[in-house]
Amino acid sequence: MIKEKSLLMLPGPTPIPPQVAAAMTRPMINHRGEAFFTLFDEVSANLKYVFRTEQPVYVFPGAGSGGWEAALVNTLNFGDKVLSVTIGDFGDRWFKVAGALGFAVERMEFAAGLAADPAKIAERLAADTDKQIKAVLIQHNETSTGVTNDVQAIARVVREHGALIMVDSVSGMAALPLETDAWDLDVVLTGAQKALMCPPGLSLISFSERARALSQTNKMPRFFWDLKAVHSAYTKRQTPYTPAISLFYALQAALQMLREETLENTWARHRLMGEMCRAGVKAMGLELLAKDEARASNAVTAVMAPLEPKVLRKTARDRLGVQLAGGQGALESSIFRIGHLGYVTPNDVLQALAATETTLALHGKLDNVGAAVGAAQQVWVARLRG
């Protein structure tokens, strides 16, 4: 038999659609000329559509997590107090970045599997009567635990206090509902390699008018992530230094696909895949890491592993062609994760569930197979029937 095809079910990088791959083969252009202006205009308009904002969405060559630095250095000054809300590994990392950059960071942690409690955040902010806290950092979707925060509710309590609300939506953007303008979010950042269906290498970030105004007078030393420079270049349909042209073409093609699907349908597809995945996982007797299923992520499902996750993933990959993700940090030996975001469809979820179930059977953890896919199919059928 030929080798089984490979299916990438990671929470990023995610599979690249053929149109996106092909777009990267286009010949190089002058990034200071008309061909780039046209590309820039289309990408800019479609990013506003995806971010749900009227503000510019800046595209930096970089990694999604570079946006953590951009968010902070443009709006805050050395020693400013920041409340870092963390529900997992990526929250922890942003917390560390803020400390390394010279801010006074206070950590508010919720146990793995829980979402942040807006009431707890409100309580902490209410106690900050002299308004020392200048910004609140939060993940939209915590990739490491498969839990989605209630950004709308959190943004509301932060806005009441007056601090800036900064949202890492690296694995949330385009997969899960987010309303940058309607929820009045000050900074929203993401990467290209998740639900935006592109290869990694781009950092995308929006700022509210309030946040951008702060960048005008802000004294933090900065160059690469400087909002003033990128905003000034944007008014001339330019970037402050050479843009990643091939990745821009990839983004153009991916955003065209998203517009065609419509963002509402993209969200609905991810919701369906999340529901299918959770139904399948439970049908094979496994437990979700997410304590409250209402806050379980529709972009990635974290599952308590019934055998060593490395062994499980190796079997699924080498014998069944499906690449699952492991746990991060403290969860490395207790969970595995099924990514279902980006260029992924319900059939991919069925295949991932089948591979997981077959792996359990091969390792003697299950007697019968079929229940997982059946349960997921039922969810799909119900959706198709409307």
Place this chain on the structure above:
Amino acid sequence: MIKEKSLLMLPGPTPIPPQVAAAMTRPMINHRGEAFFTLFDEVSANLKYVFRTEQPVYVFPGAGSGGWEAALVNTLNFGDKVLSVTIGDFGDRWFKVAGALGFAVERMEFAAGLAADPAKIAERLAADTDKQIKAVLIQHNETSTGVTNDVQAIARVVREHGALIMVDSVSGMAALPLETDAWDLDVVLTGAQKALMCPPGLSLISFSERARALSQTNKMPRFFWDLKAVHSAYTKRQTPYTPAISLFYALQAALQMLREETLENTWARHRLMGEMCRAGVKAMGLELLAKDEARASNAVTAVMAPLEPKVLRKTARDRLGVQLAGGQGALESSIFRIGHLGYVTPNDVLQALAATETTLALHGKLDNVGAAVGAAQQVWVARLRG
């Protein structure tokens, strides 16, 4: 007639070889798995070959000029004195970046068309008896003026003083000889979109052991460009955040081509193209911006424009299919530039010269055509005859 083919003769972005374009269409992989390790190992080895160093060459998602920030924030502290030697627009930019990041920058300027004088630098450093100058910044090749600095001689005088020598080789690397280890250079930085024949989106940078040791104790706040983090990840064949996988594949393919050509032959090809270009330019009666032809760049030729550069470039592009570059900053209305680096061959130089000469004829600046290409052919013939 069908539209004339388009030939990109810019000093970056440069044309992408078909192998490099094809490499970017490869499916996404897990960047924490075996497939990435293999890619990482090959790219790392070949980058050492191109940089002429035994030290690691770090690959960041970013722009070449991001390396300016990486060089400074890892090795110097706030207020440290830096001598910024500038012979053109990119020197000016690095000077400004160093100031914006909080260093005490002293500027040493040479007029457009001149290379930096190593004796002047030696003189300045000799006067710095209490060793306040911690680093000297220099361009290997100044893209905006088409002049190449004598990095070897400059490095020698800087090493005698004891400051760090930091070299921006964005448009020099792989086009022009540079010996990172043999010349004992502390920081060498470049981008992927020049002689490395890749699309823009990668920042490549090497540090001497001396410079890397400084990064261990250095107190500058930093995250994205942090050498400690990237070096620690490299020891595990990893990157501190998601690498730009498709651009890594592009770099892999381009480096394979460079190894096949051999770096010495790549340098010789650029030398030939530089000589051909200058011979052609002079044969049509035009003047080089470079005052000393021995220091004229073999990567890009800057030419005094006999008519408004924008008009010249528009005719060459729209009627003859050849994209030339304009001047930057103060030189915008006085020069045009012919890029001849990266995936460019002697035949491309002939075509660029023909387009330039025909443009002059169309604008009434020349009566006869043919001399430029003829002169360049003579250079080529002489080389072919050996």
